[in-house]
Amino acid sequence: MAVQQDVAVRAVARVNLAAIERNAARMRRELAAGANAAALCAVVKADGYGHGAIPSARAALAGGATWLAVAAAGEAAQLRAAGLDAPILVMGALSPAELDVALAAGADVVAWDEAFVAAVAARGGGAVHVKLDTGMGRLGTRDPDAATRVAQAAAATEGVRLAGAMTHFATADERGDTFFAEQLARFAAWAPALQAAHPSIVLHAANSAGTLREAASHFDMVRAGVALYGLDPFGEDAAARDLEPALELHSYVAAVKPVAPGESAGYGRRFVAATPTHTATLPIGYGDGVRRALTNNLDVLVRGVRRPLVGTVSMDNITLDVGSPPAAAVGEPAVLIGAQGEERIGVEEIAQRLATINYEVTCGLLARVPRLYHHDGEPA
Numbered sequence: 001m002a003v004q005q006d007v008a009v010r011a012v013a014r015v016n017l018a019a020i021e022r023n024a025a026r027m028r029r030e031l032a033a034g035a036n037a038a039a040l041c042a043v044v045k046a047d048g049y050g051h052g053a054i055p056s057a058r059a060a061l062a063g064g065a066t067w068l069a070v071a072a073a074g075e076a077a078q079l080r081a082a083g084l085d086a087p088i089l090v091m092g093a094l095s096p097a098e099l100d101v102a103l104a105a106g107a108d109v110v111a112w113d114e115a116f117v118a119a120v121a122a123r124g125g126g127a128v129h130v131k132l133d134t135g136m137g138r139l140g141t142r143d144p145d146a147a148t149r150v151a152q153a154a155a156a157t158e159g160v161r162l163a164g165a166m167t168h169f170a171t172a173d174e175r176g177d178t179f180f181a182e183q184l185a186r187f188a189a190w191a192p193a194l195q196a197a198h199p200s201i202v203l204h205a206a207n208s209a210g211t212l213r214e215a216a217s218h219f220d221m222v223r224a225g226v227a228l229y230g231l232d233p234f235g236e237d238a239a240a241r242d243l244e245p246a247l248e249l250h251s252y253v254a255a256v257k258p259v260a261p262g263e264s265a266g267y268g269r270r271f272v273a274a275t276p277t278h279t280a281t282l283p284i285g286y287g288d289g290v291r292r293a294l295t296n297n298l299d300v301l302v303r304g305v306r307r308p309l310v311g312t313v314s315m316d317n318i319t320l321d322v323g324s325p326p327a328a329a330v331g332e333p334a335v336l337i338g339a340q341g342e343e344r345i346g347v348e349e350i351a352q353r354l355a356t357i358n359y360e361v362t363c364g365l366l367a368r369v370p371r372l373y374h375h376d377g378e379p380a
């Protein structure tokens with residue numbers, strides 16, 4: 001049987017750029033309308049959470065984002081090399097060599113001490129956003145007065161432009177938590193006063209969860225990542241929040257074989273048939289990003305029906321129990337993430353099986369899986 005067009009390779013991640021565009025527009029609608037509307041900064045770090053940074057950035061900009069953010073200097077350089085000219089914020093810590101790369105890309109960088117501001121000036125100058133650590137405990141200074149001094153140094157240093165003031169929430173995605181409000185209060189007690197002295201700076205704090213949770217966290221800009229890809233920032237149901245998952249992971253049935261009682265499948269014989277059945281082998285494994293921890297713990301869609309993964313996830317293959325007579329034939333498509341017929345498997349479901357978050361599942365798709373871009377099914 002001919003392999004269907006969408007499974008012309010062993011495994012492929014199909015990314016719907018129209019969904020990313022609509023998710024960006026949906027996040028924009030969350031922001032106040034009119035002249036006071038906060039800007040949307042699309043976070044495309046880690047190769048667009050596994051979706052591809054460059055096409056994802058273009059789609060988010062088409063949906064109304066006006067800024068891009070990444071974690072690493074090299075990621076900013078990649079966006080520039082692809083011709084993207086939107087303002088870019090590099091959010092991560094930068095070694096001196098990385099600072100050179102970020103500044104050469106014309107990206108804004110994040111500062112929390114005066115030595116870094118001096119380094120920006122010494123390395124050709126650029127725009128900085130001062131980071132107050134209101135409780136994330138990662139980057140930034142915890143001391144608002146110190147943050148103000150860094151901002152003043154940036155504003156006063158030749159070749160350096162004070163462009164923004166920011167913080168990052170630790171618990172925006174946690175229901176019923178009170179720490180988010182504490183962090184917001186700390187930022188609100190510091191940043192607007194700084195802006196009164198430096199009116200052109202952009203204040204920004206909220207990630208996707210913060211944006212959806214609390215309008216008071218929007219300030220002048222929000223930095224949304226996960227929601228743009230249609231993943232639920234709260235790990236629940238993306239559709240209920242009007243977000244559309246952009247990525248599907250497809251493979252196909254490469255072999256079907258009968259399994260007699262007592263016969264096994266895979267390394268370590270972690271599946272031994274109790275009754276006569278059939279296995280379908282799909283050419284995708286942990287070398288593609290299907291984590292080995294999903295051994296005997298995943299459903300895959302074939303003919304619109306959930307089929308259990310049985311046996312160990314190998315580097316290059318997995319096996320499904322497709323019953324007797326076999327409800328699968330060689331060449332038929334299989335869906336690991338996404339919809340087939342009436343059934344759907346969300347990234348959140350896989351994240352739950354792995355005791356992790358949806359972000360890590362898409363970030364964990366490896367380079368061996370080609371990304372195939374489309375707009376609602378039309379070639380991109």
Ligand SMILES: *Cc1c(COP(=O)(O)O)cnc(C)c1O
Pocket residue numbers: 043045091168206207208209223224225226227233
């Ligand atoms: C990754 C990141 C974001 C985006 O977070 P999402 O939860 O994906 O919206 C925003 N700000 C900072 C500093 C980040 O590191």
